[in-house]
Amino acid sequence: METLANEMTLIYSFSHHTANACLFPVCALHHVAVTTVEGIGNTKSRLHPAQERIAKSHGSQCGFCTPGIVMSMYTLLRNKPEPKMEDIEDAFQGNLCRCTGYRPILEGYRTFAKDLNCCGRVANGTGCCRSERENSMVMMSSSLFNSSEFQPLDPTQEPIFPPELMQKQLCFKGERVMWIQPTTLKELVALKSQYPNAKLVVGNTEVGIEMRLKNMLYPVIIAPAWISEMNAVQHTETGVTFGAACTLSSVEEVLRKVVAELPPYKAEVFQAVLEQLRWFAGPQIRNVAALGGNIMTASPISDLNPVLMASGSKLTLVSTRKLLAFPCDTEGSGIVNSPLPWIVRSGQNLKMEGEYFSAFKQASRREDDIAIVTCGMRVLFQDGTNRVEEIKLSYGGMAPTTVLALKTCKELTGRDWNEKLLQDACRLLAGEMDLSPSAPGGMVDFRRTLTLSFFFKFYLTVLQKLSKNYNGTVSAAREVLQSCFTKIPFQSCVLLQEVPRGQAVEDMVGRPLMHVSAAKQACGEAVYCDDIPHYENELYLTLVTSTKAHAKILSLHIVTCVGHIIGAVLADTQEHSRRAAKVVKIKYEELKPIVTIQEAIEKQSFLKSIKRINKGDVKKGFEESDHILEGEMYLGGQEHFYLETHCTLAVPKGEDGEMELFVSTQNPMKTQEFAANALGVPSNRIVVRVKRMGGGFGGKETRNTILTTAVAVAAFKTGRPVRCMLDRDEDMLISGGRHPFLGRYKVGFMKNGKVKSLEVSYYGNGGNSVDLSYGVMDRALLHLDNSYNIPNVSSVGIVCKTNLPSNTAFRGFGGPQGMMIAECWMSDLARKCGLPPEEVRKLNLYHEGDLTHFNQKLEGFTLRRCWDECLSSSSYHVFWSCLAGALVHVYTDGSVLLTHGGTEMGQGLHTKMIQVASRSLGIPTSNIYISETSTNTVPNTSPTAASVSADINGMAVHNACQTILKRLEPIKQSNPKGSWEDWVSCLIPDLGYDFEKNEGKPFCYFSYGVACSEVEIDCLTGDHKNIRTDIVMDVGTSLNPAIDIGQIEGAFVQGLGLFTMEELRYSPEGNLYTRGPGMYKIPAFGDIPTEFYVSLLRDCPNSKAVYSSKAVGEPPLFLSASVFYAIKDAIYSARKDSGLTEPFRLDSPATPERIRNACVDIFTKMVTPSGFTVCSLASLPHMECVCWSQWSRSGIRAGWEGRLWPCLSRWFLFHGHYPSFNMPPNERQIHRPALLGLPLQEGLPYSINEVAVHPSILQVLSIEQKH
C-alpha cells in the first residue's frame, strides 16, 4: 500500500491518500509522489512514530499487514496531525489483520489521539483502568507498553511534494495496452472518436478487478482524472454538481461542508449520500474511486445509484463536444446502454420542505463490504399535509440493475402516511421486489425481507420527522431506528500479573518483551518468502487447476475437486506464465460430484476410519432423564486467510539433486520429505528454509506441500530457480480450510438442567483426501463435552469424503467444532427447562478431580475460578506429545545463534525462544539471534501448530542450553565469575489415548478460559454489534504476557469470524464462490467488541510446561462462541415477541441473513420461504392443467387448475402481485410466469415438467404448452 500525494487543484492543494497498490495503475502515478513504508523510517536511523508505536504496543505479529496499517496511520497524521480516536478507527476501514485482534493496534495509535486517554473509558465517564490498578493490592498491570518512551510526532520533518511532478500530459505504450492521459475535455472527445472502443479509467477499482480476476483486456485506456471539468465541484441554487472524476473521498469532504451549512431539511439527500459513503469500501478505495465510475459500472449493488435515482439527480454526458443532461431516474440501464457514455458531471439536488429522504444498506460485514441490498427512498408531501405527492423507492441488489419500485410508488401516491399505507406498501413491495429461488447471489428470502424492513425503517423515519402530528408512535419509532452502528469510542483494558518482585532485571521471562521482528515488520524490512531477490534465470510457475469438481480428464485421470492441480505453466515472468495458464483448454467428461455433508451421508461416502468414545450406560441415562432433546447443528468451514498466501522458491544446487527450498510453511520436515519423494532423492539433499510466515493458522501445516512439490519438480526438470506465490483466489480455491461439521445430538436431562445422557454423531467434511481429517475428528470427539460432566456418552465421528479440496488443520483443530455443538444442545436444553443458560452451564461444569468422558482426571482445574471472574461460557484445551529440536551456537564474542524446530508466523515464537535461552544461559536477550528455521539445522521438526510449539521447542532450547552449560562446566570451574547456570528438568510426559478401550492420557494438561459477551442485534436487518467482551484466561505463568494477550485476542477475533461472519459458499457443482476478500469477509477493525477486556488469571503456575507457562495459541478461539450464543439469546428474545418460545436451530456462522430469517415477524412471513427442492415431473402422470386468470382486489391473479399433484389439486400463480395478508399461506407463495419469460395464455392447456417443492409450496419452473 502506498500513500499518494497529488495536486487536485479544485478540491485540494496537496493532500495525502492511501491507495491499494494492487489496483492502482502504475501509469496513473505520473504527477503523483508515492511514499511507501520504507520511505518514512527504518531500523538503522529512525523509526517514524507510526512505525514505532505499532511495534512497541505489540500490534505486529506476523507483520504481513503491518506496512499497510502503518501507512494508513501515517496518511491520517499527514492530513490531520491531531486526530480524534474516531478518525483513527475510520482510517483503518480498509485494512485487515488476521493475527492481532486489532486491539493492540488501536491501543498503540490511541496515543496519537487527542480526545481519549489510555483505555478510552474516560469518554464514557466510568474512570480509567489505571486508577483501578492503583487501588489494587495485587501486583497487577494494565499496560503492555510505556507510552512515555515514544518519540513525539513532528509534522515539520515529513517529506515535501516534489516540484518536478507538477506537470501533465502523457501516453504510455506497453506490450498489450496503451494508456493515454488527456488534459482537456476537447482532447478526451477527440481521443474517443479516434479510439471508439477505448476504456475510460479513473480509480480502476472496477476495471482493475475485471482485468485481474475476469481476464478482460482493454488495449486502449483513457484516463481523464486530470481534466479540470471532470474534477470540478459547482454549488448552484438547486444543488451541487460534481465532475465525474471526483473521488468519493472528495465528494464526502465537500458534502460534509455543505451539510454543515444548510438547514437540515435541505440536506437530506446529501446526508443520505454521506451515510452510504460511510460504509462504502475503505478509504484506500474511496480515495481513488470516482463518482462517475460508480454510476457507469451500473452494478446492481451500487451504493450510490439508488440514491441518485430516487433523488432525481441528473447526469451531464458529452459526445463530440455536445453536453446532454440525463436524469438518473430511468432505471440505470438506460444510462449504461446510452451511446454517449462519457459522464462529465453528476448533479445532486437540494431538497425542499416537506420532502424526506433516506438511504439504507445491508452487507455481510459493516465496514468495507459491498451491499446485499441497498436503497434510496424519497417522499414529498402535499403542502402542510401527510398526503404523499410523490414517492420514489429505488433498490439495489434486487435485479440485474438498480430498480425503481414503480408500481408500488404509483399505488402509494395520494395516500396518507399511516399504518394502512405501511401495510399496503409492504404487500406491494413483496410482490414487486420478488426474486426467483435461483436468483444470482442467493439469500433470496433475506433480500426480499430486507426490502420490506428498509421501507419500515423509512416509514418510521418519516413519521418521526412528521412528529408534530404523530406524537404517540414516535418513541417506538426512535427505538426501532436506533442503529446498531452508532459510533461508540473503542475501549479496552488488559490485566496481567507482573513478574515477582526481585526477579532480576536481565531475566526477561514473564516480561512483555516486544516481538523481536516488530520494528522490521513496521518498516517493511522484514523479509518474507516472496521478498527474496530474484535469481538470474529464474522462472515463474502458474498452476493449472480443474474447473470441475468431479470429472474425467479425457485421456488422463480423474479430478476430484475444483482446484485439483492438473499441471503448471513455466515462463520467464509471472505475467507471462499467468497469461499462458489462462489459455490452457481441458476437456472433461463430467461425473456427479458430492459437495455437502448431507449428500455424503445420503451416498455413504465416508473416509474409512470411524472413531467412537463411549462412557457409562446411555440407554439407562435416557430412561432416568426428565426430558430428552434431539437436534442438529451445522457449522460452516473457515478459510485461513493468512495475509501471506502460499509461496515457494526452489533453487536447484546443481549437484546430486541438491535443492534449497524457501517456503512459507509450518512444517519444514514434511515439506522436505514430500519434495525429496517427488524428486526421487534422499531427504538430506533437500534443505527447507523458513525465515518467517505472514500467518499460517494451520493452513501451512500440510497444504503447502501441494505447491512446493510442483515447484520443486519444475526446478529439478529445468535446472533453474522457480518461484510461485499463489494469488488470493487461487489460494482459497486450492488449499482447503477448516472442516465444516454437522452434529446430530440426543441429550437426556433433568428438570433442573442436569445432563444425564448424550448421544452424538459428528460428521466432518474432509474433502477429497484424508490430510489431517482423522486427527481433526479425534480432537472434536475429545472436546464433545466442552467443560461439562456428562455421566453417559455415546459418540461417533465420521469423516465425509466429498469433491471439495481437502480440508486441513485450522487453529483449534476439531476442538471448536466439538465444543460448539456441545454449547448448542446446552443452550437449547436450558431453554427447554425455562432456566437461564448460564445457570445450567454452571450446574454442569466439571469439578476438580472429575473424570472426563475419555477417562482423564482433571487436576489443577482453574475453570471455576475463571468462571467466577468472568461469568459466562467456558472452554478447555489440551496437549499431546511431539518432536522438537534446537541448535544453539555460542560464538567466541559471546553472541548466540539459536535455531529451533518451530516456525515464526507472527505468533512470537522466536521471541519466546530467545527469552527461554536468555534465562537458561543467563545472558541478555540482545546477545541471542534467530536467523531462520531450516531442516539442515534442526531435522525431524513437528509442525508449528496446535499451540504446542512454545512448549516443545522451548524445552528443546532449554535442553540444548543445558548441554552447553554442562560442556562449559570445566571452564566455569576454572572461571567462577562466569554467569551461566545449570538447568535440570524434563517435562514431556508419555501421552497417548486408546479410542477402543477409552483409556490413556491424551493430554498433558488443560487450558481454561471464560468469556462473557454482550451483543445487540437489529431484528429488521440481521446486523449485530459486539458491544462488550470480557475474557479471563489461564495461561499458567506467562512467558510473555504481551504475546499471550496478543494470541488470546487474535484467536478470539478469528473465532468471531468463524462463528458470526466467515461463510464459504459453494455452487451445487462444488465451485467455490467466495474466492477473495470481496466475497469472503473476515473481521475488520470495526467488528471487534467496542469494549474489550482481557485478563490473565493470576497465580496459576503450570508444573507441566516450560517455566510454568501454558499454551495459548488455540484455546481462546472458542471463547468467541460466547458472541454466537449471545446472538442466539437475543434472537430468542425477539422471537418471543412473535409468540415463539421453543428452541430453534441457528447454524454457524450467525450471518445477518441467518439472524434476520430467525427473527420471525410480519415481514418474514410476507415473503416466500426458499429451501425448495427441484423435481422433474416427467415420470408422473396427469401433468396437464389449464391456465386461468381473474381479477381480484389485489390485482390480476393468474393460476392453474388441473390434477398436478395428488394433494394439491389447485394453486395460484400471482402475476407480479401478492394477495392480501390474510390469505392462506399455500395460496400466497407461488411463482410468477413472468419470470419464466413464457407467454402464458388463459384457457390453453399446459404441461408442467419441473417444479420446485417446498414442504408447503410448489413453484413452477418449466412449462410447455400442450397441442
Ligand SMILES: Cc1cc2nc3c(=O)[nH]c(=O)nc-3n(C[C@H](O)[C@H](O)[C@H](O)COP(=O)(O)OP(=O)(O)OC[C@H]3O[C@@H](n4cnc5c(N)ncnc54)[C@H](O)[C@@H]3O)c2cc1C
Ligand atoms: C475493495 C472494493 C470495495 C468496493 N466497495 C464498494 C461499495 O461498498 N459500494 C459500491 O457501490 N461499490 C464498491 N466498489 C466498486 C467500485 O469501487 C466503485 O464502483 C467505484 O466508484 C468505481 O470507480 P472507479 O473510478 O474506480 O471506476 P473505474 O474502475 O475507473 O471505472 C469503472 C467503469 O466506469 C467507467 N467510467 C469511469 N468514469 C467514467 C466516465 N466519466 N464516463 C463514462 N464512463 C466512466 C469505466 O469505463 C468503467 O467501465 C468496491 C470496489 C472494490 C475494489
Ligand code: FES
Ligand atoms: S500481524 Fe496482521 S496479519 Fe499478521
